Amino acid sequence: MGKPVIIAKDLKKIYKMGEFEVAALCGVSLEIEKGEVVSIMGPSGSGKSTLMNILGCLDLPTSGEYILDGERVSELKDDQLADIRNRKVGFVFQSFNLLSRTSALANVELPLRYAGVTTGRREKALEALDAVGLKERVMHRPTELSGGQQQRVAIARALVNNPAIIMADEPTGNLDSKVGKEIMALLLDLNTKKGTTLIIITHDPTVAAQTHRVIHLRDGEVEAV
Amino acid sequence: MNIGQSIIEALESLNANRLRSGLTILGIIIGVGAVIAMLSVGQGAQSTITGAISGIGTNLLFVFSGNDTQDVRNPRPLTLADAQALIDPLQAPDVAAVSPSIQGSAEITSPSGKVTNSAIIGATPDYFSMQNYTVTEGALLTEENELGNASVAVIGPTIADKLFGGHEGIVGETLRINGQPFRVVGVLESKGGSSFGNQDSRIIVPLSTAQARLLHRTNVNEVDQLLIQATSSETVNQASEEVSEILRQRHRTPIGIDDFTIFSQKDVLSIATTVTGVFTIFLGGIAGISLLVGGIGIMNIMLVSVTERTREIGLRKALGARRRDILVQFLTESSLLSLLGGIIGIVLGWLLALLVGKIATASGNPFSPTVNLSSILLATLFSAAVGLFFGIYPANRAASLEPVEALRYE
Numbered sequence: 001m002g003k004p005v006i007i008a009k010d011l012k013k014i015y016k017m018g019e020f021e022v023a024a025l026c027g028v029s030l031e032i033e034k035g036e037v038v039s040i041m042g043p044s045g046s047g048k049s050t051l052m053n054i055l056g057c058l059d060l061p062t063s064g065e066y067i068l069d070g071e072r073v074s075e076l077k078d079d080q081l082a083d084i085r086n087r088k089v090g091f092v093f094q095s096f097n098l099l100s101r102t103s104a105l106a107n108v109e110l111p112l113r114y115a116g117v118t119t120g121r122r123e124k125a126l127e128a129l130d131a132v133g134l135k136e137r138v139m140h141r142p143t144e145l146s147g148g149q150q151q152r153v154a155i156a157r158a159l160v161n162n163p164a165i166i167m168a169d170e171p172t173g174n175l176d177s178k179v180g181k182e183i184m185a186l187l188l189d190l191n192t193k194k195g196t197t198l199i200i201i202t203h204d205p206t207v208a209a210q211t212h213r214v215i216h217l218r219d220g221e222v223e224a225v
Numbered sequence: 226m227n228i229g230q231s232i233i234e235a236l237e238s239l240n241a242n243r244l245r246s247g248l249t250i251l252g253i254i255i256g257v258g259a260v261i262a263m264l265s266v267g268q269g270a271q272s273t274i275t276g277a278i279s280g281i282g283t284n285l286l287f288v289f290s291g292n293d294t295q296d297v298r299n300p301r302p303l304t305l306a307d308a309q310a311l312i313d314p315l316q317a318p319d320v321a322a323v324s325p326s327i328q329g330s331a332e333i334t335s336p337s338g339k340v341t342n343s344a345i346i347g348a349t350p351d352y353f354s355m356q357n358y359t360v361t362e363g364a365l366l367t368e369e370n371e372l373g374n375a376s377v378a379v380i381g382p383t384i385a386d387k388l389f390g391g392h393e394g395i396v397g398e399t400l401r402i403n404g405q406p407f408r409v410v411g412v413l414e415s416k417g418g419s420s421f422g423n424q425d426s427r428i429i430v431p432l433s434t435a436q437a438r439l440l441h442r443t444n445v446n447e448v449d450q451l452l453i454q455a456t457s458s459e460t461v462n463q464a465s466e467e468v469s470e471i472l473r474q475r476h477r478t479p480i481g482i483d484d485f486t487i488f489s490q491k492d493v494l495s496i497a498t499t500v501t502g503v504f505t506i507f508l509g510g511i512a513g514i515s516l517l518v519g520g521i522g523i524m525n526i527m528l529v530s531v532t533e534r535t536r537e538i539g540l541r542k543a544l545g546a547r548r549r550d551i552l553v554q555f556l557t558e559s560s561l562l563s564l565l566g567g568i569i570g571i572v573l574g575w576l577l578a579l580l581v582g583k584i585a586t587a588s589g590n591p592f593s594p595t596v597n598l599s600s601i602l603l604a605t606l607f608s609a610a611v612g613l614f615f616g617i618y619p620a621n622r623a624a625s626l627e628p629v630e631a632l633r634y635e
Contacts, residue, residue: 053629056543058542058543058628058629058632059627059628059629078547078548079547079548079549082542082545082546082547082548083545083547085542085543085544085545086544086545087545091543091544093632097536097540097632099537099540101237101238101241102234102237110541110544111544111545113230114541114544114545114546114547114550115545118227157544161545
């Protein structure tokens with residue numbers, strides 16, 4: 001395995017709810033290497049989502065240090081964070097989060113547009129859709145696609161910018177088990193073929209079992225396994 | 226994100242909520258349409274009124290006895306001798322013609338016994354050419370009529386319609402004015418102007434006849450008004466000066482206190498222009514309020530749209546949209562709403578103005594509203610500005626959403 005793509009040291013996240021302070025993360029340190037497939041598990045309220053938001057650069061830690069692919073994320077401003085999200089992170093959500101008004105192709109092109117890519121956008125998007133096996137349905141709208149197909153579009157969208165990591169938040173949570181297996185197979189296949197680092201947040205032990213390493217979270221801390 | 230892409234995307238999202246977008250656009254359509262229609266009706270009124278004033282004749286000065294702005298005791302009346310003195314080419318080189326006239330009203334009886342009241346003007350033959358009067362049949366009054374105290378009259382088309390039920394084949398008929406018989410020698414062409422009293426409902430007789438038999442004044446030489454034509458529109462001011470000078474000498478008035486008033490057509494024109502200008506601004510202002518209301522409609526709908534699409538905004542941010550990208554997206558939508566409304570509004574306003582013109586013409590007041598480029602530009606710019614202005618707040622709100630919060634929004 002290569003050098004670490006994610007280095008997190010003593011990440012803390014404290015939310016202020018009026019006068020109360022709620023600690024969602026109380027000092028999480030972890031390293032994830034390039035090409036690794038890691039799943040993060042834990043009961044609800046354990047800080048999984050908070051950790052994913054911080055690792056995905058959607059949110060900043062209250063304290064601690066986070067380095068993603070050589071960039072010191074914890075010191076960045078909003079627009080720089082947007083830039084990092086665009087180039088280094090691909091998101092796959094439980095509820096797909098596709099834009100329902102536009103075609104699968106336009107959905108996949110969206111990150112390229114925000115990246116300022118002007119030429120060859122269509123080709124890259126088609127390539128990504130081909131990689132997830134949706135070559136035939138590029139002009140369909142999300143409402144005309146099955147759940148599994150929608151999630152494939154979301155995966156194509158996540159990998160179109162060749163990100164350093166793909167963060168998948170319960171990627172199989174809204175799918176039946178058969179389709180869920182296909183999606184997992186697709187994600188793992190991408191990992192073996194392209195070497196994409198995968199971080200999967202899940203409740204499902206069968207999903208976690210397919211990954212290289214499982215990180216258990218409880219009460220905002222990493223549980224020793 | 227380039228502009229073309231943003232516009233396509235904005236159109237897609239407006240299209241997704243067709244009814245809502247349509248109603249929002251309707252607000253702007255009504256606003257812009259009202260502004261265009263009101264401005265063009267105002268400007269049409271302005272050009273109709275100034276046109277009517279110009280139609281009275283060119284380069285004219287009107288001289289009356291008395292002066293409202295200065296304290297004059299016993300102003301001397303204007304006389305035929307005054308008129309005579311003003312035609313002096315040495316003292317008044319810029320005066321081309323002078324026509325003294327008197328006016329009053331009288332009871333007119335037609336041969337069939339119909340009775341009506343009408344304005345009677347006694348004037349010299351120059352009066353017609355100076356005021357651009359022409360006849361549809363018969364002839365204008367002549368020098369012989371004037372010298373011979375002839376009992377002849379030229380009548381306006383409205384009077385002709387009233388007394389004879391038409392204005393053709395009337396020449397040669399005999400009218401009674403205050404009981405005295407007058408032969409009709411001509412029927413005037415309609416001037417249409419309703420701005421300066423109705424020029425179509427008057428009867429004009431020779432000045433000498435009027436003085437002797439119809440409109441009695443204390444002094445038989447006394448006249449009510451001197452109509453003066455300057456040699457050209459550039460010399461109107463000089464002519465006015467010369468006329469004042471001659472009249473001051475003849476009336477022996479102290480310096481600075483004139484017992485007469487000179488009114489030029491330019492004065493009348495500028496007053497009318499000011500009045501109609503204020504009228505136009507007033508109408509436009511009221512219409513502008515409806516445009517403002519339309520703008521608030523845009524803001525309202527954009528705020529709803531931002532709330533509705535919070536999750537979408539969160540997703541876009543997760544995919545790497547910067548603050549500016551989101552801002553541009555929502556501003557494009559609100560600007561498109563107002564721009565579309567503006568374009569349709571211009572067409573609607575134009576049609577409305579045409580309709581007003583048609584109705585006015587049908588009801589006997591020929592009037593053509595003018596839609597000009599400046600009012601179109603004004604309305605377009607104003608509506609685009611409304612879209613931008615009222616779009617900024619919602620767009621800003623969208624752009625400042627936190628991605629985590631927005632993604633979590635249900």
